[in-house]
Amino acid sequence: MQLQDVSQRFLFEQADVRGELVSLDQSYREILAKHPYPESVKSLLGELLAAAVLLSSTLKFEGLLVLQARSSGPLSTLMVECSSNQEVRGIARYADSLEGEQLAELMPDGILAITIDPDNGQRYQGVVSLQGTTLAEALNGYFESSEQLATRFRLLADGRIARGFMLQALPADRQTDTDERRETWTHLNVLADTLKPEELMALDNQTLLHRLYHQEEVRLFDALPVVFKCSCSAERSGKALVSLGREDALALLEERGGEVTVDCQFCNTRYRYDRQALDTLFEAAEEHAKGLH
The missing domain is CATH 3.90.1280.10 (HSP33 redox switch-like)
Structure with a gap:
């Protein structure tokens, strides 16, 4: 299957949960072509790009979403941007001698800043420690510790393609009982945990959702294109x-x-x-x- 640069929303018809799937192919490679990054940096930058597209899909305004990870370690900066038009760009800054491959080795004592910058409106920024062994775990921790909607991420990238999967709880509508909502959220996440890395990287969105949720009623929306575009001028x-x-x-x-x-x-x-x-x-x-x- 040929992966494309798209994000695609899905919705559970009988539950207050939505999701998003992201595939980055050409846009990811165009960003990597601008700098000779080590393989470990390529992967982390791809994961953060996928996360930015996933998060921007939840926003309902014209503007920019910025994710920036910073540390005093060998990988000092990862920064990506995604506009409301799903235009992405990204960059990394790292030491000449880069040792280690895992997030904790490359960015010890790091922080992750999430900035929402609407064209018309007030700028917002949230900051969280880079806890966990992956960027997905750090983002999961951010949403668990904040008062925002419960959100869960899976992120993968290999220097060629980047993939992202997100589940997000919605305000009570179809389900109003608190215990029922909690059970549904847990159930859908348990099923998501059965997704193998190779499946996330290779399966098309429809096949992937059927693999996970064939017993659920899921509506898959039209895919939206994602492109690399630098805003410099x-x-x-x-x-x-x-x-x-x-x-x-x-x-x-x-x-x-x-x-x-x-x-x-x-x-x-x-x-x-x-x-x-x-x-x-x-x-x-x-x-x-x-x-x-």
């Missing part, structure tokens, strides 16, 4: 130079031999500015400032 890099101030920017220009470059850390696109380009940037910024008064 000449305008954004220009604003970074303008923020330096004209004097410092011109000093930097002279120091660099007549050309300043700004590189995107995500996609490695390089933006170049000579004296004429810098003058144009600052003239435009000054005109904009005048218009605000």
